[in-house]
Amino acid sequence: MRSAGMRLVRAQWAPLTALAVLMLVSALLAVAVPSRTTAGYDRAAAAAFGADADIHVKGEAGGAAAFAAVPSEAALAANALAWRDRLPRSLAEVTGEPESSVTSPGDRVEGEFRRPRILYLGWEPGAWQRIRFVSGHYPFNKPGQTSGDMNVAIAKRYADQLGYKLGDRIDLGGMSVRVSGLYAPVKADQFWGPRARILHPTIEYLPNSTIEADAGTALIDASAYSRLTRDPHLKLTYDWRFPVRTGVVSAEQTRVMVRDLDAFRSAVEGRADLFPCEVSTALDNRLKEFLGRLHAAQSVVGLAFGGLVAVAAGLLLLAAGLLGERLRPILGVMRARGASLRQLAAPACGLTALAAVPAALLGYAAGRLLDAGPPQTASLVAIGLLVLAALGVSAVMVLRERGGGLGSVTERRDDLVAARPSRRRLVMDGLLVVLAMIGVVLLRERGASAGTDPLVAAVPALLGAALGVLVLRAYPYLLRAAGPLLRRRTGAVAFIGLARASRQNLVGALPLAVLLLAATIAGFTSTVDTALRNGQERASWAETGAEARVEAGSLDEAGLRRIRAVPGVTGAVRVKVIVQASSATDQAPMTVVGVDLDAYRRLAPEVPGIPDTSGALVSPLAARTLGSGTVTLSRAGMDPVTVEPSGQIARFPGQEKNSAFVIVPYRTVASATGFPSHVFVAGDHIDVKALRAAAPGDDIVLRQRVLREMTGLPLVSVVHETFRNGALAGGVYGLLAVLLVLVVGARARGRMTAHLRALGLSRRQSRRLALVEIAPVLLCAVGAGWVLGLLLPEITGPAVDLRPYTGGFAVTAHVPGLPALLGLLAALLLAAAAAVAVDRAFDADPGNALRTGD
Known part of the structure; x- marks a missing residue:
């Protein structure tokens, strides 16, 4: 057989x-x-999270209430463990050990400097294992001290860039600190990602202004932290950070994480034995988009x-x-x-x-x-x-x-x-x-x-x-x-x-x-x-508006001629952008965009969604605000513009999607000065370096780069x-x-x-x-x-x-x-x-x- x-x-x-x-x-x-x-x-999920997708539990407290809730480093770490125990499973699987910190509000440094300076005082227990002192010593402060200079440690790189040295006294208005040690990081670490101010100066804006300032963080010890809590008007920021380990993130986990983030928020807000805290993370929008x-x-x-x-x-x-x-x-x-x-x-x-x-x-x-x-x-x-x-x-x-x-x-x-x-x-x-x-x-x-x-x-x-x-x-x-x-x-x-x-x-x-x-x-x-x-x-054309778009703060005729003279440029159309305009009956702000639509269509016929009309066009949001009749828009520095909508336009290059904007003929806003301009540039094999040289200091958006970002x-x-x-x-x-x-x-x-x-x-x-x-x-x-x-x-x-x-x-x-x-x-x-x-x-x-x- x-x-x-x-x-x-x-x-x-x-x-x-x-x-x-x-x-x-x-x-x-x-x-x-x-x-x-x-x-x-899974690789796409890890890339979508990014390097700054950590989960933070933040709260503000000061005075006796703050010290009663967090009296010591052990209490700070115990609260971190308590937050970790409340993490849902999907979040706990992708986050590392919690990192705790306490930071004071930024105080402006007294003195005359090339640029204003802001200094924060940070109690960072996790930082001490990651630094080495280049000169000086640990910033010891006497327990119970309520007056005199507070000893702090600053980064060697921060001191070199801003001209500080060991023993210098920094006046913060109501308080002064003395530099007792200069340190450097032991090695590159993910820990320093959200704490760049501890290592070197960063650029921030002064409160309620657009003035740039050099910001930094000086490290303090537990006694200095206790001294800060004696001021009932000083609100300290408590931050328990859970770093996301992107290497263990899977695409299937992201579906559960959206729901678990809401559950974790409810658990944080429902805690009654601590001052009010909330969850802060960039994951919400990134998860939904992904x-x-x-x-x-x-x-x-x-x-x-x-x-x-x-x-x-x-x-x-x-x-x-x-x-x-x-x-x-x-x-x-x-x-x-x-x-x-x-x-x-x-x-x-x-x-x-x-x-x-x-x-x-x-x-x-x-x-x-x-x-x-x-x-x-x-x-x-x-x-x-x-x-x-x-x-x-x-x-x-x-x-x-x-x-x-x-x-x-x-x-x-x-x-x-x-x-x-x-x-x-x-x-x-x-x-x-x-x-x-x-x-x-x-x-x-x-x-x-x-x-x-x-x-x-x-x-x-x-x-x-x-x-x-x-x-x-x-x-x-x-x-x-x-x-x-x-x-x-x-x-x-x-x-x-x-x-x-x-x-x-x-x-x-x-x-x-x-x-x-x-x-x-x-x-x-x-x-x-x-x-x-x-x-x-098509999306790259709609996003850029041409082969390139120059976003200029201000542009005169000479600047426009320089752009048109760049090798590879075959044409350029200028667009004037006036923000914060409004009508007398409705103060809702909207953007007025002045452009010659006929010239623009000839320049970039590939851009989708540009109606074949030369009259005024309004976005859907602007149409709901202005209505269907004739409206006059004005603002300081601009002559009033009478707008009689002849149609709607869903989007226009350079304007945010679903925003309120009005497209008007360029001649109606040509006399307005002090407003930014956009220049749509057409051409073949445009010399990008020459274009940047022709528009120094201006932002340049290249269509090919936008397309690479989409396809990448x-x-x-x-x-x-x-x-x-x-x-x-x-x-x-x-x-x-x-x-x-x-x-x-x-x-x-x-x-x-x-x-x-x-x-x-x-x-x-x-x-x-x-x-x-x-x-x-x-x-x-x-x-x-x-x-x-x-x-x-x-x-x-x-x-x-x-x-x-x-x-x-x-x-x-x-x-x-x-x-x-x-x-x-x-x-x-x-x-x-x-x-x-x-x-x-x-x-x-x-x-x-x-x-x-x-």
Whole structure:
């Protein structure tokens, strides 16, 4: 029995090897691709957090209440531990040990300096382990001291830059401090990130003014802190900082962190045994922005992944079906000799399991060894479904023999053209089409809220399968219609090739469904990828307003001429920006933008959303403020401007989105002086250094830099990489489907061509015959699938929302780029080349292939 099984394995080595290789590759991709994508999401989450995303618990207190709550360093540390115990799990997992500090309000240093100085006094227990004294000593103060100079320590770099030395006295108005030690940091540490004032001077503004000042922090000891709490009017800032360890942040944690941040705020505000505190962090906006981008990425990537799993499953079904077709004569003979269905299952399902199960395990192990990212449960589910699908085909092949006898092999014809579908199959096909339609309707109704729902991932597979059913229904009629036309041709190659294509059964036509799904995924990913790039291009024009935008504090005609004279500049349009203007009836501030719209449209026609009018335009917020009538706007330094809105404009380059602004002709504000100007610069290969030299001290916004920032977002690279890999994987799977069918059926086809060669068919005609046989499947499947892929973004509608990556601009132009079209043509040529290569490899000499009597 064992030798019979080995003979069966040797006889079917080609389909078994093909099934094993395909299962190995599919399992490897099912592990590596989701893990790699998840790792990309995690890297994007860490990048979105940034270096200053720490969580702070801050409170203000002074006098006896402050000292009673925090009398010592031990009490300060105990409160830090109490806050840590209140941290929700998701926040505790990504934060390090708490760091405590107490800081006094900034006092202005008495004296005459080049720039005013502000000095803070900081009690930083965690700083002492991270510094070394360059000169002097620790700033000891006598316990209970209430008068005299307070000893402090300052950074050596701070002292050198501002001219202080050891023993200097610094007068802070109501109090004076004396420098008792100069220190330097031991090494670079994340601790110093939010505490730059301790190491060197920083630029701050004096309270309630725009005057810049040099700010620094001097370190004090516990006795000095106790002295500060004796002043009931002095409010000290208590800060317990929880540094975020970005290296351990995962994308999935961010969903929970948004909710847990609110819970932590409630816990902090509800604490009754301490002075009032609140949570301060930059994570709120960053998490919401990241989650919006993550949601969009997972939606479109889920569509691509679902389609690829369907393609892989279709290819494995094809391989298992071809193996079943090779086993069909053997199963028929066994059934004719009295074998039961259970006995037939041993060779059929056993061979499939022998090829599929070890290959799936090996593929999973290889995927984990690649260490592309964290393991995903979805990978195990996908591999299990693929193995079950392959075994299911073998079970179906066994059930086909329940009628019994050799008649199951010799009498039935299931050619695509000749066979008539049963009622059961028609009902199943109809249910599949209805299910696809229901999935699309539900997906469009749920819109962007669908997210990573399995329904999103299933839509491409459902639509592809439904379209495949329709194509399979139309495929025989297309072949029948082409038959009479080819009979009129003088050559026999086209007619014979079409006849061979017509004699294929359902298993032989499975490549049509696989190719259709592969072309759908390739078309979808390439189309959305191109649309995303085009949307980011439009967004960069809308953000910048031209190839460059110069934001000048003030600009005269000479400055404008210098900008126009920069090498590469072909044109420049000046825009005057007047902020804080208002009407007499409503004092709500708004911005008046003076620009020659006709000249601006000629300068930068690529900027979207600029109405074709030369009158006054108002933003939606300004329209609600001004109303629909004529309004006069004015402010100091500007002559009153009468505004009669002729339309609305959603956004204008250089103005904040959803802000209140009015666009007026430049001539109406040309006489206003002392207001900033924007200069929109057009050109090709603009000399940026020369442009900066022509506008010294002014901010310059470059469109290419804005575009790089948009495309350089970590999640954008994950989406682009997934789309590129999805298109390549779809193409490779499609070619493997073609190659599989060609190789498995090559021996039988070789015997057929040997008969034709004996009748006079030449080698060249044999190559052409191979192309004609495969052409109907290629053209029908790839054509239908490619069209579905182009329409899929429109079909899925709001579920594919790329606005988080395009500055809010909707991406609607779903047209594949030139590389995608060239890739499609290359795939078709490769499929044709594979057909010719297999025909040549299995070309048999008629004298050796034909037996006596043939």
